[in-house]
Structure formats: structure tokens, C-alpha cells
Amino acid sequence: xxxxxxxxxxxxxxxxxxxxxxxxxxxxxxxxxxxxxxxxxxxxxxxxxxxxxxxxxxxxxxxxxxxxxxxxxxxxxxxxxxxxxxxxxxxxxxxxxxxxxxxxxxxxxxxxxxxxxxxxxxxxxxxxxxxxxxxxxxxxxxxxxxxxxxxxxxxxxxxxxxxxxxxxxxxxxxxxxxxxxxxxxxxxxxxxxxxxxxxxxxxxxxxxxxxxxxxxxxxxxxxxxxxxxxxxxxxxxxxxxxxxxxxxxxxxxxxxxxxxxxxxxxxxxxxxxxxxxxxxxxxxxxx
Amino acid sequence: xxxxxxxxxxxxxxxxxxxxxxxxxxxxxxxxxxxxxxxxxxxxxxxxxxxxxxxxxxxxxxxxxxxxxxxxxxxxxxxxxxxxxxxxxxxxxxxxxxxxxxxxxxxxxxxxxxxxxxxxxxxxxxxxxxxxxxxxxxxxxxxxxxxxxxxxxxxxxxxxxxxxxxxxxxxxxxxxxxxxxxxxxxxxxxxxxxxxxxxxxxxxxxxxxxxxxxxxxxxxxxxxxxxxxxxxxxxxxxxxxxxxxxxxxxxxxxxxxxxxxxxxxxxxxxxxxxxxxxxxxxxxxxxxxxxxxxxxxxxxxxxxxxxxxxxxxxxxxxxxxxxxxxxxxxxxxxxxxxxxxxxxxxxxxxxxxxx
Ligand SMILES: Nc1ncnc2c1ncn2[C@@H]1O[C@H](COP(=O)(O)OP(=O)(O)OP(=O)(O)O)[C@@H](O)[C@H]1O
Ligand SMILES: [Mg+2]
Numbered sequence: 001x002x003x004x005x006x007x008x009x010x011x012x013x014x015x016x017x018x019x020x021x022x023x024x025x026x027x028x029x030x031x032x033x034x035x036x037x038x039x040x041x042x043x044x045x046x047x048x049x050x051x052x053x054x055x056x057x058x059x060x061x062x063x064x065x066x067x068x069x070x071x072x073x074x075x076x077x078x079x080x081x082x083x084x085x086x087x088x089x090x091x092x093x094x095x096x097x098x099x100x101x102x103x104x105x106x107x108x109x110x111x112x113x114x115x116x117x118x119x120x121x122x123x124x125x126x127x128x129x130x131x132x133x134x135x136x137x138x139x140x141x142x143x144x145x146x147x148x149x150x151x152x153x154x155x156x157x158x159x160x161x162x163x164x165x166x167x168x169x170x171x172x173x174x175x176x177x178x179x180x181x182x183x184x185x186x187x188x189x190x191x192x193x194x195x196x197x198x199x200x201x202x203x204x205x206x207x208x209x210x211x212x213x214x215x216x217x218x219x220x221x222x223x224x225x226x227x228x229x230x231x232x233x234x235x236x237x238x239x240x241x242x243x244x245x246x247x248x249x250x251x252x253x254x255x256x257x258x259x260x261x262x263x264x265x266x267x268x269x270x271x272x273x274x275x276x277x278x279x280x281x282x283x284x285x286x287x
Numbered sequence: 288x289x290x291x292x293x294x295x296x297x298x299x300x301x302x303x304x305x306x307x308x309x310x311x312x313x314x315x316x317x318x319x320x321x322x323x324x325x326x327x328x329x330x331x332x333x334x335x336x337x338x339x340x341x342x343x344x345x346x347x348x349x350x351x352x353x354x355x356x357x358x359x360x361x362x363x364x365x366x367x368x369x370x371x372x373x374x375x376x377x378x379x380x381x382x383x384x385x386x387x388x389x390x391x392x393x394x395x396x397x398x399x400x401x402x403x404x405x406x407x408x409x410x411x412x413x414x415x416x417x418x419x420x421x422x423x424x425x426x427x428x429x430x431x432x433x434x435x436x437x438x439x440x441x442x443x444x445x446x447x448x449x450x451x452x453x454x455x456x457x458x459x460x461x462x463x464x465x466x467x468x469x470x471x472x473x474x475x476x477x478x479x480x481x482x483x484x485x486x487x488x489x490x491x492x493x494x495x496x497x498x499x500x501x502x503x504x505x506x507x508x509x510x511x512x513x514x515x516x517x518x519x520x521x522x523x524x525x526x527x528x529x530x531x532x533x534x535x536x537x538x539x540x541x542x543x544x545x546x547x548x549x550x551x552x553x554x555x556x557x558x559x560x561x562x563x564x565x566x567x568x569x570x571x572x573x574x575x576x577x578x579x580x581x582x583x584x585x586x587x588x589x590x591x592x593x594x595x596x597x598x599x600x601x602x603x604x605x606x607x608x609x610x611x612x613x614x615x616x617x618x619x620x621x622x623x624x625x626x627x628x629x630x631x632x633x634x635x636x637x638x639x640x641x642x
Contacts, residue, residue: 178372181339182430184359185366186386186437196385200376282376282417 031262034255047256055233060260063218063235066149070156071213075206077157078164085165086172099169102162109159114226117155121146147228155227156217163216164209171205204280211272215265235261288351290315290473291336291441296345298331305331307497309345316471318464320484323494324520329477332494333443336475337366349440365434366443370450372430373418379429380405380414386437404432407466424455431463435470442467442474448483460487481521485509493517515638518564525570525607529563529637531555537632539563542602547579548635555637562638567597569634570609572620578629582607586624600626 038044050056085095108116120127123140131137145151175198183193221236230237235257242254289312298305306328313319321329334340336347338359347355354362373382381388383404384397392400405411408428418426427447434442447463448456464487467474478484484491485505493500493508493516501513512518519526529541534557537550541563548563555561574581584602595610596617609628611617620626 176371178368179374181337181359182366182368182372182374182433183385183389184339185337185362185364186389186433187360187363188385188389189360192389196389197374197376201374282378282419 028262031255031258034252035259037252037255039252044252047252048259050253051256051260056238056257059233059235059238060264062149062233064264066153066156066234067214067217069153070160070217071210073153074157074160074213075164075210078161079168079206081161082165082168082172086169087175098165102165104162106159106162106166109220110222111226113155113158114223117146117151117158117227121151121154147231149232152224152227152232155223156220159223160213160217163213167209167212168202168205171202175201200279204276204283207272207276207279211269214268218261218265289313290317290350291475292346292348293332293336294346294348296332296335296347297343298328298335298340299343304497306335306342309494309497309499311492311499311502313473313475315473318467318474318476318487318489320476320478320488320491321494322478322481322484322491322521323500324479327494328497329479329494330445331497333366333445333475333477336441337364337443338362363437363439364441364443365437365439367427367430367434367445367447369446370423370427373426373433375418377417378414379410379416379418379421382418382429383432383436385433390437400436404436407435407469408432408462422455423451424459427451427459428462431466435466435472440473442472443477444474445477446479447476449478449480456483463487485521491521493520495520512636512638515562515564518636518638523567523608524636525565525567525605527563527565527602527605527607529561531557531559531561533557534559537635537637539635539637542582542605544580544582546635547632548637549632552637564636564638565607565630565634566636567608567610568595570607570628570630572598572609572611572626572628574627575629579632580635581627581629583625583627586620586622586626589619589622598626600628 035047036043036045038046081098084090085098117125119125121139121144122128123146125146128139131139146155179197179201180193183197184190188196219236221240224232224234225237225240228237230241239254239257242250242257291311291313293309293311296309296311297307309328309332311319321332323329331340335342338354338357338361342355345355346353349362349364374385377385380401384401387397387400401414402411405414408431410425410428410432413421413425413429418429421429430447431444444463448460451459460483476484476487485508488505490502491505491508492502495516501508501517503511508517508521512521515526518524527541529539529546531552532538532540532545534552534555535550537548537552539546539548539561546563571578582602584600584607586598587601587606588599590597590599591613592610594613596613596619598609598611598620600607600609607628611619
């Protein structure tokens with residue numbers, strides 16, 4: 001009985017759909033509706049218009065910059081680390097250790113991460129003090145500040161690059177030895193192999209991972225809050241201020257800010273997908 | 288002087304010996320196969336010639352020039368891998384043109400060379416396809432064209448057909464051989480398929496445990512194997528333990544009978560234990576006049592292998608296979624029948640008793 005079979009096939013994914021409806025579609029709808037509602041529950045465009053105040057536009061721009069910098073920086077660094085561990089001829093154990101570390105570190109975010117950085121690189125952090133007292137190097141005099149754009153970016157890198165390692169490792173494993181050897185056999189230098197063969201093959205995965213890293217940083221709230229206590233004007237922090245009922249309480253604006261984030265993410269994903277489709281024409285489709 | 292010379296080529300991986308003291312000379316334009324069981328060092332030998340492995344000892348000379356220390360991309364040697372070595376991100380045409388592109392040849396020259404090679408491998412229509420849109424056999428043809436595009440001085444193929452199914456394997460190997468003849472390119476072909484090696488090669492190099500067992504034409508390798516290993520690896524072989532009776536007259540005793548082998552057994556004395564080896568196709572069912580030897584036994588199995596019928600006969604402890612050409616009038620015995628079979632003294636290979 002085919003219909004029974006079909007029912008059975010779909011039954012297995014019901015929990016997923018329930019989950020998706022409850023935690024993705026429903027909140028997204030609520031967000032959308034909330035962004036167009038005033039305090040009395042009537043329709044309004046005021047929340048959306050409010051998004052275009054300079055300090056909110058600045059916040060979007062700062063959030064995008066942090067996300068872009070840490071996605072690209074973490075992406076490149078993670079790629080190089082994974083490359084060294086997998087293709088660099090290191091002992092097998094290095095790779096296992098790196099994978100374990102990456103698994104943990106990519107999930108180490110929020111207040112504990114912020115605290116860890118404050119305790120090491122803050123004004124009286126261990127490393128800061130050590131550098132100052134032992135090496136006579138005061139990094140805060142030299143322009144470093146953990147509570148600034150670059151400090152925050154550095155902190156984000158801590159979970160960004162391990163995520164890159166985790167995601168790109170299988171792709172690096174997928175580079176066949178024969179490709180490198182065939183290229184070299186045909187007279188290609190190592191640089192030519194990377195330029196014409198390895199990078200084009202990895203590019204779709206690299207782009208896919210970058211967008212993931214971008215999103216990862218774009219939505220990060222607790223780390224930024226823990227680190228700067230709201231002194232850096234990031235969108236997730238602004239949203240927090242609107243919905244946590246203190247002085248700035250304005251849930252409607254919070255919804256609108258979140259909707260703006262959805263739009264930014266949607267545009268980025270669309271841009272990345274377009275790039276990806278351009279770089280992956282050779283990949284088997286369907287089948 | 289030979290075009291390709293391997294001199295005392297040795298490769299060890301820690302305690303494992305991959306290739307040991309291989310000496311080989313290949314003439315210009317020759318097609319030579321490396322044949323041997325898995326792990327005997329065929330691939331390692333080829334990879335040293337291509338430059339992917341550095342020999343532990345020994346030298347590699349091409350056209351009289353020592354290339355042992357040269358980097359792989361400075362050797363101008365074409366290689367075809369077992370499978371999946373085409374660049375997946377490039378079209379067929381770009382794959383074939385890759386070697387010329389990295390050598391910075393003008394685009395017009397690359398285009399011309401690519402279409403020449405597409406014609407050679409009969410895939411003119413497929414230049415714009417990606418590798419995954421080709422069958423396995425087509426992919427290997429492209430891999431061959433890609434290797435040939437740079438006009439290499441030497442062509443190396445490492446089991447290029449082993450991932451393909453039997454029919455394509457047969458047609459493609461003939462195609463490879465035809466192209467090789469047409470271009471006159473010196474070729475080293477690795478395979479563990481003895482039929483492939485025998486049917487394609489000018490000469491066959493039989494390897495075992497990192498060493499060369501025998502080098503010779505297919506005819507020599509098949510009919511005059513120097514060792515038990517070569518004899519049993521190439522073709523099917525029946526082995527009977529035997530004792531030398533009269534080495535000068537070529538008389539041995541096997542299965543309780545006097546057997547007349549070819550006279551003049553070298554380096555062997557009366558009373559030595561040896562192996563009497565018999566090819567199935569040289570044994571004839573039933574007694575007949577003019578056969579030097581006959582043995583008797585009981586039929587155990589009869590198997591149709593298409594053009595031949597293989598009959599297995601138990602002679603004391605040994606099971607002897609004999610092949611008859613299949614034909615509708617063949618008068619086959621039944622399983623369990625007592626039968627005799629005959630063979631001429633030239634059919635007897637006397638091999639070292641230690642095996
Ligand atoms: N990189 C390596 N490290 C350690 N041992 C190796 C390495 N490469 C080859 N060997 C060993 O060297 C020997 C020869 O291997 P090789 O691959 O040359 O055999 P082969 O004749 O090509 O076998 P096959 O028919 O299975 O391909 C084997 O014992 C193998 O285990
Ligand atoms: Mg091999």
C-alpha cells in the first residue's frame with residue numbers, strides 16, 4: 001500500500017516540523033506582526049520609521065562590521081589552522097586535539113567567554129599585567145582596549161575560528177591526493193594547484209561557512225553584553241534594552257530592530273548564495 | 288642505451304620494504320607492464336618515477352639524464368591514476384588543457400591541442416562537460432588525454448582500468464594501446480591483471496614482494512616462467528610434487544608414475560624434490576598415441592567457462608585442472624568417472640621444489 005508507505009515516510013519528520021513551527025515560524029510571525037503594532041495594539045509604521053534614526057543606523061553598521069570582520073578573520077584563521085593540521089603533515093594526534101578543542105571552543109560564548117577575556121586581557125587581566133610587569137609593555141597605552149570594536153572582534157574570534165575549523169575540515173579531507181599529484185605531474189607549482197584546483201573546489205564551502213560565521217556573530221548578544229555591558233552600540237544589545245523593561249522599554253521598536261536583522265541576514269544569505277551558485281556550477285546536482 | 292633506466296631502485300617505509308633493488312631498462316617507444324599481486328610495489332615504483340615518492344636508494348634515468356632528485360612538476364612525465372583524478376571544477380577541455388595553461392602557453396595553442404586530443408580519444412562533443420557528467424570509461428580517456436597534452440617523454444598508468452566494468456575495460460585497454468602505438472610514447476603500465484599485462488605489453492615485469500621476479504615478453508613469461516611464483520601468478524597452473532629420477536634424460540616421478548619431461552634439467556640432481564607444473568590447456572582428455580605421458584584420476588567437477596570447459600581430476604592428493612575447447616560434439620565424462628589424460632614432455636615445467 002503506497003499511501004501507507006508515504007505516511008510512514010512523513011511521520012518521521014513530524015517532530016521537526018512541529019519544532020520549526022513552534023520555534024521558527026511562529027516567533028518570526030510574531031516579530032513581523034509586532035514590528036507594525038503600537039502600544040495599544042493598532043497598526044503603525046512608527047517602529048519602522050524609528051529604525052532610521054542615526055544611532056540605530058550606526059548600530060546596524062557596527063554590528064555588520066563586527067560580524068564581517070570576525071567572519072572573514074575567523075574564517076581565514078580557522079582555514080589556515082585546519083589546513084596546517086590536516087594537510088601540513090602533522091601527527092594524527094594534533095588533529096584529534098584540535099577537533100576536540102574546536103568543538104568546545106565554538107560553543108564557548110556568552111558571559112563565561114566575556115569573563116575569560118576580561119580576566120586575561122582586561123585592564124587588570126592576567127596577560128595585561130604580565131606583559132606590563134615582566135616585559136614592560138602596557139598594551140592599553142599602546143592603543144589596545146578590550147572594550148572596543150577590536151577587543152570585541154578579538155573576543156568573537158575565539159568562537160568564530162573553531163567553528164570554521166569544524167566545518168572546513170571535512171572539505172579539506174575531501175581534497176583528493178590525486179588532484180594535487182595530477183596537477184604537479186602536469187607541471188603546476190603548489191601555488192598554481194591552489195589557485196586553479198584546490199581553492200575553486202573549496203570556495204563554495206568557504207562561502208557557505210563564512211555566511212554561517214557572519215550570522216553567528218550578528219546574533220551574538222551575551223558575549224557583547226558581558227564584555228561591554230552595553231557600552232558598544234550593537235543591535236542585539238539595543239533589542240535587549242527595548243524588551244527588558246527598564247528606561248528604554250519599547251517592545252515595538254525591539255520587534256522592528258529584530259525585523260531589520262532578519263532583513264540584513266536575508267540579504268546577506270541571498271548575496272552569498274548568488275556567489276556560491278557562481279562558484280559551484282561544476283557540482284553534481286540532483287542525482 | 289635504454290630510454291628509461293631504473294638502477295637499484297629501493298623504497299622502504301619504516302620497517303616495510305615497498306620496493307627493493309629494482310633494475311629495469313625500458314626502450315624508447317616500448318610498452319612495459321608491471322604485473323604482480325597487491326602490495327608487491329608496483330604503485331610505489333611508478334610513484335618514484337613520477338617523483339611523488341623519493342627513493343631510499345637507487346637512481347632513475349630518462350634519456351640518459353638522472354631525474355631522481357627532480358621535483359614532480361619538473362619531470363615532464365604523464366601519469367594516469369586509478370580513478371577520480373580529473374579536476375572536478377573544470378570542464379573536460381580545461382582538464383586536458385591544464386598542463387599547457389600552467390606552462391603559460393598561448394590560448395590559441397591550448398585550444399588547438401585540446402581539440403586534437405579530444406579527437407584522439409573520440410570525445411569531440413564532450414569538451415564542455417564536467418567530469419561528473421561522464422562515464423567512468425570516458426573519464427579515464429580524458430585523464431589519458433590530459434596526461435598526453437603536455438607531450439610527456441614518458442607515460443605512466445597505474446591500474447587505469449580497475450574501476451571500470453569488464454566490457455569497457457577490454458575495449459579501453461585496446462584503445463590505450465592503439466593510441467600508445469600511434470604516438471610511439473614510452474609507457475609503463477601497472478596492473479595486477481595478468482591477462483591485461485600479457486595481451487597489451489611488449490614486455491612484462493613480474494614483481495613479488497618489492498622485487499622483480501622475471502622480465503620478458505608475454506610469450507616468455509607464460510611459457511617459460513623462471514619461478515614457481517611467476518608460473519602460478521601468470522595463468523592457471525597445476526602443481527604436482529615430484530622427485531627427480533634422471534636429470535639428463537628429464538625423467539621425474541610424480542603421482543607414483545614415471546613422467547618424461549624435457550631432457551637436461553639444469554642444476555638439479557637425482558633424488559631432488561621438485562614441482563611438476565602443468566598448464567591446463569596442454570592436457571588432453573583420454574589416452575592417445577604419441578602422448579609422452581599419461582595420468583589417471585577421478586573427475587571431481589566440470590565447469591563451463593564459455594569457450595572452454597574446465598574439468599578437474601583428482602590425482603592422488605592433487606587436483607588437476609584440464610581445459611578442453613567447448614564444442615557441441617564434446618564427449619564429456621561424468622562426475623565420478625575414472626579418466627586418463629595425456630600430455631607431451633614439453634608441457635612439463637620443472638620448478639624449484641621449495642615453491
Ligand atoms: N606511504 C606508505 N607508507 C607505508 N607503507 C607503504 C606506503 N606506500 C606503500 N607502502 C607499502 O609498500 C608496499 C608496496 O605498496 P604498493 O602500493 O606499491 O603496492 P602495489 O603493488 O601497487 O599494490 P596494489 O596492487 O594493491 O595497488 C606495501 O606493502 C605497502 O603496504
Ligand atoms: Mg597499486
